[in-house]
Amino acid sequence: MPRPSAEDTASKPSRIQQRNRALILDAALEVFSKQGFRGATLDQIAEQAGLSKPNILYYFEGKEDIHVTLLNRLMDEWLAPMREIDPNGQPLEEILRYVQRKLEMSREYPRESRLFANEILQGAPRIGSHLDRTLKPLVNDTVKIIEDWVAQKRIAKVDAHHLIFSIWATTQHYADFDAQVQALVSESNVHAGARDFLDTLYRRLLSV
The missing domain is CATH 1.10.357.10 (Tetracycline Repressor, domain 2)
Structure with a gap:
């Protein structure tokens, strides 16, 4: 079986990245479902996810990017x-x-x-x-x-x-x-x- 290339390995999210991304989306779903898009903030999503705001922005460009993904x-x-x-x-x-x-x-x-x-x-x-x-x-x-x-x-x-x-x-x-x-x-x-x-x-x- 051929081994994955370095490029494939680099582009594939790690388990921690997958976990954090899922954590952010679940937290955002909770916030958006209660506050709506306009009432929700990245700070609220970060608090709900138990992550820092910069950590949220590592995975998503901003609030709208998260919302559209959901x-x-x-x-x-x-x-x-x-x-x-x-x-x-x-x-x-x-x-x-x-x-x-x-x-x-x-x-x-x-x-x-x-x-x-x-x-x-x-x-x-x-x-x-x-x-x-x-x-x-x-x-x-x-x-x-x-x-x-x-x-x-x-x-x-x-x-x-x-x-x-x-x-x-x-x-x-x-x-x-x-x-x-x-x-x-x-x-x-x-x-x-x-x-x-x-x-x-x-x-x-x-x-x-």
């Missing part, structure tokens, strides 16, 4: 459940599986959901190109799948765009407005109740 990584994860919708599957079950996966993500990744929501609320200044280049084509493909199912009378007639928007709203609410949910609902497992409710809601809406 958003780019988030987009791949966030869109995965929509990419998994199978046009050859059972329409109702495919849509309900998508609803449940989005709800699971709101429980598993609440900070990521709030990061994305804050960016959109500010007009998507750092992720606008992703919306045009990545999200829009994927949504268009999904709309076509849903419209074909409607035309085949395999699900009830529904506006595909508004169905998708509704699914996003009813699932991500549990992450973006978690403080309000926790204050208003005394259930020990809010997401279990949400799962059952949303399954019934969309099953009744879409069944033929």
Whole structure:
């Protein structure tokens, strides 16, 4: 087996560098999800990470570089459940599986959901190109799948765009407005109740 060249070795981050980079991104996610981009500072990120500010700037050019890195990584994860919708599957079950996966993500990744929501609320200044280049084509493909199912009378007639928007709203609410949910609902497992409710809601809406 050929040994790696000196250039390859030099360009590959060490374990400490990988660890510190991951530490910074996790700390930044915590800060951005609470403070938003405008309210967050490098000092806050450094304190959360337990590193010095110069150490942060060794790995990233600045606050915006960290924010964009997080958003780019988030987009791949966030869109995965929509990419998994199978046009050859059972329409109702495919849509309900998508609803449940989005709800699971709101429980598993609440900070990521709030990061994305804050960016959109500010007009998507750092992720606008992703919306045009990545999200829009994927949504268009999904709309076509849903419209074909409607035309085949395999699900009830529904506006595909508004169905998708509704699914996003009813699932991500549990992450973006978690403080309000926790204050208003005394259930020990809010997401279990949400799962059952949303399954019934969309099953009744879409069944033929």
